[in-house]
Amino acid sequence: MSKTKALVVGVSHYYEPSIDNLPFCKNDVAEVRRALVHGLNIENEDIISLGEKGNVTVSDFIDALIKLSDSTDKNDNLIFYFSGHGGGESGNQHCLVFSDSAVSTQAIIQYLEKISAKGKAIFLDCCFSGNYSVDGVTSFGFEDTINDFAGKGYAVLSSSNSTQVSFGHPDKPISVFTSFLCDAFQDKLLVKQGMVSLNDIQKLVCLYSQVWSHRNPDKQQQPIFRANMGGTIHFKVNEFIPYHPVKIYEECDEYIIYDVKPVHIGVTKRYSVGVILKAPLSLDEISKVALEVTRKVRRVEVYKNANTQLHLSGKLADIIWIYFGRDESDMIRSTYLCITTWVDDAQNKDWWYRVDNEDTFMINNVHFKLLPYYESLRCINLDNMGSREKVVDETRDMLASLITLAEKIISLYNEYKNAIITEQALIDELDTLVVRVNEYYIRSTDFAIPPDEIKNWSEACSLLFGTIHDLSLYYNKKYVDQRTTDNRKACMEMTVTRYYSDLERVRMLEKNT
Structure with a gap:
């Protein structure tokens, strides 16, 4: 089981008389440790702290690094935090200053990068801390898995850019940046499905810093975020127990109730029902099946979440749509022969039962809508369905190309957010990447139809391809004026x-391929 390990360092006391002591740094250590425990749910024994009493020598730091490295597994995540003096403005090598000496910031980053942990998040709270670099941009290969790729690598968030100093908080006994960072670690609104992403943490810290700089123009701090990482780290902060809707499945002589999906809205209880016809029934016979299924489904209790269940439990369904197909593949692919609608007397039947074309009509008080392209869609699916091996191979090849391009786009965009490059420079830099993304995306829309067993994974990949294509739109020269x-x-x-x-999502579905 993967864990998150942390090394928290704060240097308040300096042996060199010309270097001012920083009393708040030892407080930063205690505050960060508390935030890691209560916010990111890291075990106390998995946090190494240095500087609670103010002194941290280089030897102390190296010993702690070795201890951290020795205790870290390849599937773990790692957090490194430093608060203290930073030396070396833009153009000079930046150093983290300890009580007795200084160590190159870049050398520390490179050492941390080599530790076997999967993902490393580095937070630097010191002057001129934006004066660092990361080694290139991660790439995704054909043989890689999303599970191994996502969250692998390292990311650095600094308290200021390469020319700015970092300040103590005027109202708290800690630093400004550390105050924002601890708030982000403990922000419950960032928790999604039991996890907090590094991306959300850095975005919130940057937002707080932007507000601070606006209110304190003489003490501006511009955090710098750079990463050589696949995707982002997701820190597990609590046990997430998803709400599992009740599964309804019933097999009868003439039909199968394949599933019942809740589509409730407000106080109106509505169900969408998938029904497989086991025999070639007439429309009159289908209407009788529809009424029979409606009687059964009106009383079922299926919900998307506990809140809806609390409000609608015990209530009969108001509206039921039944989607008829001939086999399980029809259900999986949403390919239907016809749709029937039933509503109770409280609904506007003139609206729900309207007959406005030759494919809509009423039989036995059941509203029908025929789908005239049913047979054509079935033929298209069968004729264009690729083998599992072919679809997986062409999709994985596209994943390798588009994910690598996405990471490059995001890396350049981060440099724009860091105020290192201008918006026009970003647009110019993205020009060739935009063309390549568009070419790959168009190719991805012409893939073979996936077999039923990998349809969900294939669709998730297609959504990812579409999102990557969207990344290429906003700073595209063609559309920038819009x-x-x-x-x-x-x-x-x-x-x-x-x-x-x-x-x-692709990572979660990947194991089924």
């Missing part, structure tokens, strides 16, 4: 978040 600067940023932020979410 949005404002703020709108481009907002759209890009939402799409980056969606990319990480889509990547996680």
Whole structure:
């Protein structure tokens, strides 16, 4: 079982008389440790702390690094935090300053990168801390799995850029950046399905810092975020127990109730029912099946979440749609022969039972809608369905190409957010990447139809491809005039978040391929 290990360092006391002591740094250590335990649910024994009394020598630090490295498994995540003096503005090598000496920041990053942990998150709270680099951008290979790729690598978030100092908080006995970081670690609104992403943590810290800089123009701090990592790290902070809807399945002589899906809205209880016809029935016979299924389904209790169950439990269904197909593949692919609608007397039957074309009509008080392209769709599915091996291979090849391009786009966008490159420079840098993404995306829309057993995985990959294509739109020279600067940023932020979410869904479904 993977865990998160942490090394938390704060240096308050310095032996060199010319270097000012920083009393709040030892408080930073205690505050970060508390936030890691209560926010990210890291075990106390998995956190190594240095500097609670103010002193941290280079020897102390090296010993702690070795201890951290020795205790870390290849599937673990690692957090390194430093608070203290930082030396070396832009153009000079940056160093983290300990009580007795200094160590190259880049050398520390490189050492941490080599530790066997899967994902490493590095937080630097010191002056000029944005004066660091990461080694390139991660790439995804054909033989790689999303499970191994997602969250693998390292990311660095600094408290300031390469020319700014970092400040103590005016109202708290800790630093400004550490205050924001601890708030982000413990923000319950960031928890999704029991996990908090590194992406959400850094976004919230950057937002808090932006507000701080606006209110304190003489003490501005611009956090710098860079990563050589596949996707983002998801820290498990609590046990997530998903709500599992009740599964309804019933086999009768003439039909099978394949599933019942809740589509409730407000106080209206509604169900969508998939029914497989086991025999070639007439429309009149199908109407009788529809009425029989309706009587059964009206009383079932199927919900998407506990809140809806609390409000609608015990209530009869108000509206029931039944989707008829001829086999399980029809159910999986949403290929239906006809759809029937039943509503209770409280509904507007003139609306729900309207007959406005030759494919809609009433039989036995059941509203029918025929789907005239049913046979054609079945033929298209069968004629264009690829083998499992072919679909998996061409999809994995596309994953390798598009994910690698997505990581490059996000890396360049981060440098724009870091104020290292201008918006125009970003647009120019993305020009060739945009063309390649578009070419690959168009190719992905012409893949063979996947067999039923990998349909969900294939569709999740297609959604991921679409999201990566969206990443290429907002700073595309063709469309840049259609949005404002703020709108481009907002759209890009939402799409980056969606990319990480889509990547996680593909990872979860990958084991079935």
